[in-house]
Amino acid sequence: MALHPETGNVLAWVGGINHHHFKFDHVKSRRQSGSAFKPFVYAAALESGMEPCDYQRNILSVYTDYEEWTPRNTGDEYGGRFSLQAALAQSINTIAVNLALETGISEIQQLSAELGIRSLIPPEPSIALGTADISLLEMAGAYTAFANAGVPAAPRIITSIYTADGEKIYDFSDDTESEPEPVISEETAAAMVQMLSKAVDNGTGRHLRQTYGIRHAVAGKTGTTQNFADGWFLGMTPDLVFGSWVGGSIPRVRFSGNMGYASQTALPIAGNFLNNLKTYADLEPQKANFYPHQTNTSYNLACEDYLDDRRRDRFRDFVTGRNSDDPREVNGEKEESRNVIQRVRRFFSRD
Numbered sequence: 001m002a003l004h005p006e007t008g009n010v011l012a013w014v015g016g017i018n019h020h021h022f023k024f025d026h027v028k029s030r031r032q033s034g035s036a037f038k039p040f041v042y043a044a045a046l047e048s049g050m051e052p053c054d055y056q057r058n059i060l061s062v063y064t065d066y067e068e069w070t071p072r073n074t075g076d077e078y079g080g081r082f083s084l085q086a087a088l089a090q091s092i093n094t095i096a097v098n099l100a101l102e103t104g105i106s107e108i109q110q111l112s113a114e115l116g117i118r119s120l121i122p123p124e125p126s127i128a129l130g131t132a133d134i135s136l137l138e139m140a141g142a143y144t145a146f147a148n149a150g151v152p153a154a155p156r157i158i159t160s161i162y163t164a165d166g167e168k169i170y171d172f173s174d175d176t177e178s179e180p181e182p183v184i185s186e187e188t189a190a191a192m193v194q195m196l197s198k199a200v201d202n203g204t205g206r207h208l209r210q211t212y213g214i215r216h217a218v219a220g221k222t223g224t225t226q227n228f229a230d231g232w233f234l235g236m237t238p239d240l241v242f243g244s245w246v247g248g249s250i251p252r253v254r255f256s257g258n259m260g261y262a263s264q265t266a267l268p269i270a271g272n273f274l275n276n277l278k279t280y281a282d283l284e285p286q287k288a289n290f291y292p293h294q295t296n297t298s299y300n301l302a303c304e305d306y307l308d309d310r311r312r313d314r315f316r317d318f319v320t321g322r323n324s325d326d327p328r329e330v331n332g333e334k335e336e337s338r339n340v341i342q343r344v345r346r347f348f349s350r351d
Contacts, residue, residue: 001027001136001155002242002273005144007173008153011240012273022249030119030133031247034262035091035204036223036232037130039192040142042088042096044111045103046188046299052195053303055081056095057313062327063097063125070327071097071129079310085195086305089203091222093129100128101330114183115142115152130223139234140243146196146219147236149293150182150189190297193219193236193290205233207263212271217290222267228260229253233270238287238294244269 002012015025046052060078062070073093087095100108108128109121119134121127137155145152161170182189196219199205204222208214220235231246246265248254255265 001140001244002240003140003144003153003155004239005147005153005236005241008141008144008156009159010155010157012242013157024249026245026247027136030135031230031245031251032131032225033134033139034130034223034225034230034232035093035096036139036221036234036243036262037132037134038088038091038096038128038223039146039196039221039234040112040115040117041100041103041108041128042084042195043146043184043188043192044108045084045099046191047111047184048103048107050084050099050103052085052191052299052301053083055083055307056087056098057081057309058087058092058094059313060094060327061098061330063330065331066125069126071126079308079313081307081309083303083305085198085301085303088195088221089199089305091199091204096128097125098330100125111183112142115145116154117142130225136232136243136245139232140241143234143236143243144241145183146189146192147238147241147290147294148189149186150184151180152183186293187297187299190293190295191299191301193294194297194301196220196236197290197295200235204263205235205267207267208235208271208274212268212275214271214274216288218274219290220270222262224260224262228255228257231255231260231262231265231267233262233266235270237274238290242270242273244273 001010003010013027015027016022058078058080060070060072062068071093074091078094082090082092082095084099105123105125105127109123112121117134117138119132119138121132124131141155142152156172159172160168162168199221200208200218205220208218208220216237218235218237220233223232224230229247229251232243234243236242244266246269254260258264
């Protein structure tokens with residue numbers, strides 16, 4: 001699916017591989033969104049007072065309030081600290097879950113709804129990893145807010161209606177009674193565009209550059225669900241928001257091994273789509289850079305991606321009597337009190 005980020009006008013809609021044999025529209029079907037949902041978590045975090053250059057510890061944690069749930073990273077790699085922008089670009093699961101709890105699950109639910117996601121977002125920390133079932137239609141519509149200064153554009157299929165004689169009898173562009181209000185600040189939206197650009201330049205979406213040779217401005221996020229049942233890529237250029245989903249007609253039909261990652265399933269569709277746009281004479285060439293309003297932000301994004309603090313962490317664990325190789329136990333009440341202290345510290349540390 002592809003749409004214009006300001007108007008919401010739908011420019012491409014492919015609901016399946018063959019409607020004659022498979023009469024089901026997967027643009028509107030609800031499937032687990034995987035890490036493609038993470039930008040909403042990070043946007044909510046920025047709105048709550050966090051910053052792209054804040055650092056989070058990459059540590060395996062067991063959440064005792066949620067049936068001893070222990071989310072793991074791809075490759076089971078832990079240690080050190082990642083900046084928030086690098087954690088999103090590299091899709092670090094441990095940090096996404098911790099960030100969701102620090103930000104507040106209800107805040108993420110509310111933001112998702114305001115961005116246009118009508119599907120149920122359960123009150124569970126696992127939503128940070130994309131366990132909620134959401135449609136591609138909703139996901140693409142929500143991503144428009146990042147490219148449109150914080151204002152989501154509702155997908156619109158029909159712009160006007162004419163009679164057989166050519167008389168315009170309805171213009172849907174006149175439906176808006178007032179200017180839509182931004183759901184997230186322009187600062188947050190611009191920061192998210194830059195963070196998602198980083199994901200394409202040297203993160204999970206880097207194959208757009210390396211394999212498909214995309215050189216113009218593009219930002220986006222991959223998403224792979226459990227057991228490789230779904231692959232997603234949601235992205236944007238200055239004048240386009242697009243998304244691709246790959247999966248079986250039912251979630252039990254899955255890929256296997258490394259070929260099931262979204263970088264191997266959904267991202268290639270996006271790469272070929274962007275390259276094919278250049279072949280149409282009636283389409284403007286993709287812009288080399290995003291528009292200033294899409295990337296200008298006062299947030300600092302000039303920071304190291306990763307700090308190797310593992311020795312300090314191990315010393316601290318030793319002093320506190322914790323085994324560094326064991327998952328950290330996270331209790332809801334303790335986590336909430338720690339989050340309040342962190343927010344107070346951030347408030348007084350700002351200029």
